[in-house]
Amino acid sequence: MTAGSGRHRHIALFAERGSPLLAALDVGFPPARSSADTPVAAPELVVYGTTAQLLAAIASGRFTAAVLDAGTGRVDRDLLHTLAGAEVTTLVIDRRLPRRDWVALGASAVAGVPADHAALVDGVQQAPLGRPASPAHRAPFGALIAVIGGEGTARATTTAVLAQAWADRGEPVVLADLAVHAHQRVLHHVRDDHTGLMDLLEACRFGPPGSDLIDGTTVPVPARGYRLLPGLVRSSDWIAVRPAALAAALDGLRARGTTVVAEVGSDLEGEEATGSIDIADRNLLARTVVRAADAAVVVAMASPTGLHDLAALLGDLHDLHDTDTPRPVVVALVATPPRRQPRRRQRAITQVRDLLHGHSATCDPRGVLVLPSAHREEQHHPARRLPRRVGRFGRALAARITELDDAAQPRSPGRAAEPVPVVPGQLGHWLGPDGVDPA
Numbered sequence: 001m002t003a004g005s006g007r008h009r010h011i012a013l014f015a016e017r018g019s020p021l022l023a024a025l026d027v028g029f030p031p032a033r034s035s036a037d038t039p040v041a042a043p044e045l046v047v048y049g050t051t052a053q054l055l056a057a058i059a060s061g062r063f064t065a066a067v068l069d070a071g072t073g074r075v076d077r078d079l080l081h082t083l084a085g086a087e088v089t090t091l092v093i094d095r096r097l098p099r100r101d102w103v104a105l106g107a108s109a110v111a112g113v114p115a116d117h118a119a120l121v122d123g124v125q126q127a128p129l130g131r132p133a134s135p136a137h138r139a140p141f142g143a144l145i146a147v148i149g150g151e152g153t154a155r156a157t158t159t160a161v162l163a164q165a166w167a168d169r170g171e172p173v174v175l176a177d178l179a180v181h182a183h184q185r186v187l188h189h190v191r192d193d194h195t196g197l198m199d200l201l202e203a204c205r206f207g208p209p210g211s212d213l214i215d216g217t218t219v220p221v222p223a224r225g226y227r228l229l230p231g232l233v234r235s236s237d238w239i240a241v242r243p244a245a246l247a248a249a250l251d252g253l254r255a256r257g258t259t260v261v262a263e264v265g266s267d268l269e270g271e272e273a274t275g276s277i278d279i280a281d282r283n284l285l286a287r288t289v290v291r292a293a294d295a296a297v298v299v300a301m302a303s304p305t306g307l308h309d310l311a312a313l314l315g316d317l318h319d320l321h322d323t324d325t326p327r328p329v330v331v332a333l334v335a336t337p338p339r340r341q342p343r344r345r346q347r348a349i350t351q352v353r354d355l356l357h358g359h360s361a362t363c364d365p366r367g368v369l370v371l372p373s374a375h376r377e378e379q380h381h382p383a384r385r386l387p388r389r390v391g392r393f394g395r396a397l398a399a400r401i402t403e404l405d406d407a408a409q410p411r412s413p414g415r416a417a418e419p420v421p422v423v424p425g426q427l428g429h430w431l432g433p434d435g436v437d438p439a
Contacts, residue, residue: 182231
C-alpha cells in the first residue's frame with residue numbers, strides 16, 4: 001500500500017514540539033499539511049500539540065484517524081476511549097520497550113517511530129477499523145452495592161454497617177468511598193496523605209489494576225473484616241476523575257470476586273437534565289456506580305423533607321436506569337419516630353413503601369428497614385466493631401439485598417447497546433389505511 005492510497009483521507013497527529021516522531025516525519029508547528037512534494041492524492045496530515053486541540057478537531061468530524069505520540073504522557077485510557085467513541089482509528093506511536101498494552105486500553109494499533117512520512121501513513125491505513133474488542137472479565141466477578149443518600153442521613157454509617165455485615169459472611173469486601181464529600185477517611189482515622197482513590201485512578205489510566213495496586217491503595221480494617229478505599233481528599237478533586245479510568249478501577253476492585261460496597265452522594269443529574277457538562281462530570285462518581293450497581297440502598301430521613309428528598313432521588317434513579325431488569329432497592333430509614341409512637345412510625349414506613357411501589361418499573365422494592373438510633377459518629381473507631389445493635393441492622397440489610405438471585409449472583413458489565421437495523425415498515429407511516437393523510 002502506498003502513501004497515496006487508503007481509506008483515511010484526513011489524519012490528526014498528536015505530538016509535542018521537538019518530539020522524535022515529528023523529527024522523523026519532518027513536520028512541525030504551526031499545524032501544517034503534508035509537504036508540497038507529496039502526491040496530491042496523499043492523505044492530509046495535521047499536527048496538534050494539545051489534547052484540547054485534538055479533541056476539537058475530532059469533534060468537527062473531519063478526521064477519521066489519529067496518530068498519538070505516547071511520549072507526550074497524555075495518551076491514556078480516557079483519550080483512547082473518547083476517540084473510539086467518535087469512531088476514529090487510533091495508532092499509538094511508542095518508542096519505549098517494553099510497550100504498554102495500548103490495544104487493551106482502546107487503541108486500534110501500536111507501532112514504533114516510523115522511518116518517514118510514507119511509513120506512518122501506511123501504518124494508519126493498515127490499522128483495523130472499529131473499536132477493539134473488550135477483554136473478557138475473569139470470573140469470579142464480585143457484586144457492586146451502591147449506598148446512596150444526602151448529607152446528614154447516616155449514609156456513611158449505613159455503608160460501614162453493610163460492609164461489616166457482608167464481610168462477616170467470609171467474603172472479601174472493599175468499602176469504596178466514592179462520594180464527592182468523602183467522610184469515610186475521617187471515620188476510619190486515615191490521614192490525608194493516603195490518597196487511595198486518586199492513586200488508583202491514576203494507575204488505571206495506563207493499565208488494569210493488579211492485586212498489589214489494590215492492596216496498596218486500600219486500608220485494612222481488621223476489626224470489621226473489610227478494606228477501605230479512601231475517597232477524595234478535597235471535594236474539588238472530582239475534576240480529575242475520568243470515566244474510563246473510573247470504570248476500570250471498579251472492574252479491578254471486583255475482579256477477584258470482591259464485593260464492593262460503594263458510598264455515593266444523592267446528586268445524579270447529568271448533561272441531559274441540566275445541559276451542563278460540568279455538572280455531569282461532578283456527578284460522574286455517583287452516576288457510574290449507580291449504573292453499574294447490582295443493588296442499591298437508599299438512605300433517607302423519616303421526616304417531611306427527608307421523604308421529599310427520597311421521592312426526588314427515586315425519580316433520579318428511574319431516569320438513570322438504562323436496563324429492562326428492575327434493580328433491587330432497599331430503603332434504610334433514619335430517625336423514625338420511636339417505638340413508643342407506633343402509629344407515627346408505621347405511617348412513615350407506609351409512606352416510603354408507597355413511594356417505592358410507585359417506581360416499581362425500575363426499582364424492585366425489597367422493603368424498608370429502620371436504622372437504630374445508636375448510630376452516632378463518635379461510636380466509629382476502626383479498631384472496634386460497630387455496636388451490636390447496629391450490626392443486627394447490617395445483617396438484616398445484607399439478607400434483604402441477597403433475597404434476589406440478581407443480587408446474589410451479580411451481573412458482569414456487558415457491552416454497550418449496538419444499533420439495531422430498522423425493517424422497512426416497522427416504524428409505520430403518516431398515511432392512513434386508505435393512503436390518505438389523516439390530517
